[in-house]
Amino acid sequence: VQVNTPAAVVQCQPVAITYSGGTAPYFLSVIPGGQAGATPLVSFPSSATTTAGSYTWTVNIASGTSITFQIRDNTGTLAYSAPVTIQAGTE
Numbered sequence: 001v002q003v004n005t006p007a008a009v010v011q012c013q014p015v016a017i018t019y020s021g022g023t024a025p026y027f028l029s030v031i032p033g034g035q036a037g038a039t040p041l042v043s044f045p046s047s048a049t050t051t052a053g054s055y056t057w058t059v060n061i062a063s064g065t066s067i068t069f070q071i072r073d074n075t076g077t078l079a080y081s082a083p084v085t086i087q088a089g090t091e
Helices: none
Strands: 014-020 027-032 054-057 066-072 078-080
Touching: none
Parallel strands: none
Antiparallel strands: 014 054, 027 066, 066 078
16 A cells, blocks of 8 residues: 655645555545654544545645655555645635
8 A cells, every 4th residue: 555745735725645555445644744653633534535546635734734644454554655744825
């Protein structure tokens, strides 16, 4: 399983999180940047990520926060994106 690092993550704006491989369903979450095994800041419902592809998230974490996307597939395999810092939105 693999999760890609978005080019830009902007507060209050939608971002597409893309992932592939592994076995559905997928469990996607946002953790503090680079901290594998940390408590998720945001967890997405597995019902929204039942097939490989992408999930669109409207960013609801403060700008300046470093985050990593974590994905776990149905076999328990974990994968992580590179850390990315949330940018300030226009609102």
